[in-house]
Amino acid sequence: MSSSRSVASESCEHVSHDALPHDNRWWINRYVFSTDHKVIGVQFLLTTFVMLVVGGLLALAIRWQLAFPNSQMPWVSNALFAEHGGQVSPEFYTMLFTMHGTVMIFLVIIPILAGAFGNFLIPLMIGAPDMAFPKLNMMSYWFMWPAITCFGLSFLYEGGPAAGWTSYPLLAALYDSAPGSGFAQTLWLLGVTFVGISSMMGSINYMTTIINMRAPGMTLFRMPLTIWSMFITAVLQAFALPVLTAAGLMLLADRELGTCFFVPAGVVVNNADPTVGGGQTLLWQHLFWFYSHPAVYIMLLPAMGMVSDMLACMCRKPIFGYRPMIYSMSAIAGLGFIVWGHHMFISGMNPALGMTFMVATIMIALPSAIKVFNWIGTIWGGQLEFNTVTLNTVAFVSMFIVGGLSGIFMAAVPVDIYIHDTYFIVAHFHYVLFGATLFGVFGAIHFWYPKMFGRMMNETLGKVHFVLTFIGMNGTFFPMHMLGIAGMPRRYANPYLHEYLEHLLPLNQFMTYAAILMGLAQLVLFVNFFGSLVFGKKAGRNPWNSNGLEWQAPSPPPHGNFDAPPLVYRGPYEYSNPENPAADFWPQNDSAPRRDS
Amino acid sequence: MKRVWWLLFFLIWPVLALVISVLAPTWNWGFPGNGRADSPLGEDIDHLFYVILILVTIVFIGTQVGLLYVLYSASGRKADRPAWYTHGNHRLEAIWTIIPGAILLFLAFYQMRVWANFRIESAFPEAARQHVVAEVTARQFEWRIRYPAPGKKLEKTPRLDDMYDVNIIHVPAGTPVTIQLRTQDVQHSFFLPSLRIKQDALPGHVIPVWFEVSQPGEYPLVCAELCGWGHYKMAGKVIAHAPEDYEALLQRKHIEQMDDGYREE
Secondary structure (H helix, E strand, C coil), rough: CHHHHHHHHHHHHHHHHCCCCCCCHHHHHHHCCCCHHHHHHHHCCCCCCCCCCCCCHHHCCCCCCCCCCCCCCCCEEEEEEHCCCCCCHHHHCCCCCCCHHHHHHHHHHHHHHHHHHHHHHHHHCCCCCCCCCHHHHHHHHHHHHHHHHHHHHHHHCCCCCCCCCCCCCCCCCCCCCCHHHCCCHHHHHHHHHHHHHHHHHHHHHHHHHHHHCCCCCCCCHHHHHHHHHHHHHHHHHHHHHHHHHHHHHHHHHHHHCCCCCCCCCCCCCCCCCCHHHHHHHHHHHCCCHHHHHHHHHHHHHHHHHHCCCCHHHHHCCCCHHHHHHHHHHHHHHHHHCCCHHHHCCCCCCCCHHHHHHHHHHHHHHHHHHHHHHHHHHHHHHCCCCCCHHHHHHHHHHHHHHHHHHHHHHCCCCCHHHHHHHHHHHHHHHHHHHHHHHHHHHHHHHHHHHHHHHHHHHHHHHHHHHHHHHHHHHHHHHHHHHHHCCCCCEECCCCCHHHHHHHHHHHHHHHHHHHHHHHHHHHHHHHHHHHHHHCCCCCCCCCCCCCHHHHHCCCCCCCCCCCCCCCCCCCCCCCCCCCCCCCCCCCCCCCCCCCCCC | HHHHHHHHHHHHHHHHHHHHHHHHHHCCCCCCCCCCCCCHHHHHHHHHHHHHHHHHHHHHHHHHHHHHHHHHHHHHCCCCHHHHHHHHCCCHHHHHHHHHHHHHHHHHHHHHHHHHHCCCHHHHCCHHHHEEEEEEEEECCCCEEEECCCCCCCCCCCCCCCCEECCCEEEEECCEEEHHHEEEECCCCEEHHCCCCEEECCCCCCCEEEEEECEEEEEEEECCCCCCCHHHHCEEEEEEECCHHHHHHHHHHHHHCCCCCCCCC
């Protein structure tokens, strides 16, 4: 490790030359076009908040249609859907779920984890003054905006993109295949390309920063699990994303240049001329899921890392099984590359592949289980207080258990024959993405808020938000398991046309009420978040008595982060160490035990 | 809020989830119809579902109880008693890696037979291979069915004496039958919920799907792969007849279709 230490210190010097505090710049360069990782992180955070509201409203519109099919929405109906008599038309419904998925995945979850928290935390937690490539970092944020613009325009365009967030060809490849496969689909693909570029720049930056810019003494196995998770995520992105980008460009070429990568011969869509063909629709599914399955872990691993750090701090106890945690995250990432086929069990691919993909997929439950056991082990014998951070992280663990266990049903191919593309899968990924990831994010917002803005968030509001969100979330998503088992397919504008689904209407109405509650609960979060900017209690450097290097910098940290470049003497989880009897924490850069306070 | 309330909070939700799951079938939130699959393969699938459900329920209860217990003990720890300083335990890690690993491997291999039976052609029932009843072509937004004339085999290309139906597939009950699944335009998915059968229709491919309906009756057919704005209304049905009724029906259909109105006095 000595060599990496010297590299780290060299690159520190090199960069600090560029990133020394010079706060006399024009405010536009300090707060808008900033190269400071903290500002970029906060920009990502605020952008994803806006997108969270957009995606949430889209979800509520979906829920409205499922609870009160073809009836007028209060207040907004006549303004939005005048030409359809105030109803959500089936075409519009397909746009709704397409955009809900797109916004939530590409503009909320991935950017809030990697963009907001990755940016804010990586340099602070490894003791670096900034990212390795600050300008690239800024570009990564600003490339979100062409993406948002493309997605937004595509939604406003007649017909919208309507092939689902997965955009399977032929629906997405042929202009004639649906009202939603017109130019909007092209815009949508451009949007995905821009998000991809943004993520790619972030990913390269994170890897370089974590490898090269660690403070002296911050060896790989002294890194907090947040950093490990961000690193693994960055590797996943770097290797998986090019495939999606290439596939997206191929689909664009199919649509606009008349190539036929994904279009077989002789397909007649909507009485148009038969296609020339030569391609394979399955190719898109393979390429798409080769990225999008690892992307599922991109949407989860950083939350796992942050939850581990928060839990250790809240329990005043070292992480149980630090190395097993790292190995299991790596195993999840590694296995994540060879399980994409489980999205395609009934797609018509070679059925023998179904078996190999099943074994790999079921085995991915193992590292996930190890992580759950270690989180429980971390709380075991700890000293814990139920504050907002604890509650959200415990909810993360509890919800992740549900999301992980429901995954086994779909991993088992024969059972998947039945529940594939039903609401069961919708329940599963919402438990993982909302139940786990978003609760992790809510916890992280409360935990790192004092570092971001120098003030604490309000505890009471935080708890109110937690309780309402938790109830609303379970009320919305738990019954989806039942809908799936009852055979209700997803993406149905009106399932009750089918006799065998009619009786599910009351259950769907209940879920919609729960979803409205969950939506309203987020107002509490926003009130708390923005209110605390002004009214929050001032936070010191280290309000949680945490060990991480980020807590040694001032709150909020100035440009360049640290008063002096920190030296690291130990791992990040030395809570309640008997060798350090004076305090139940022992910051990573503390050179000697504290004998007395 | 006091600690007790939070512990109750984290206790109530798993209990509620369990109670609702147990009661769900009585409220008709379980499998469609009376809860039993209407095909032998469907019964196998349901069996595997329940095996996983039981395992998962045990793990769910175990982990939630464990979580609740550590929350209870950690939140009740006296302020003057420092937290337990430990970095983990190798033996525990080994135990909770090997045991779940073995269970998961067993689970994976336990699924293989049913999957092979459903999808791998050499494992299809012999009767299914012999008995190709129809070609089902999906298009936006309907199912078109082509049957061979009575007594003949289904050919790849349409024949003059083939018979047609839209959205209704007639099959004999009590015997495995195969349909050739195609699509004329985008992807669709052939989903028979009460038989637990699902298979995507892939442009440019003909995919054999076999199923066996246990009892005569009508069974819903829906589309399970997004195929455009009318995806939700792509409804059809499979009508299963007793074998002799089925033969008679085919004869009748054939006569109806071939009838040119000319009658000899």
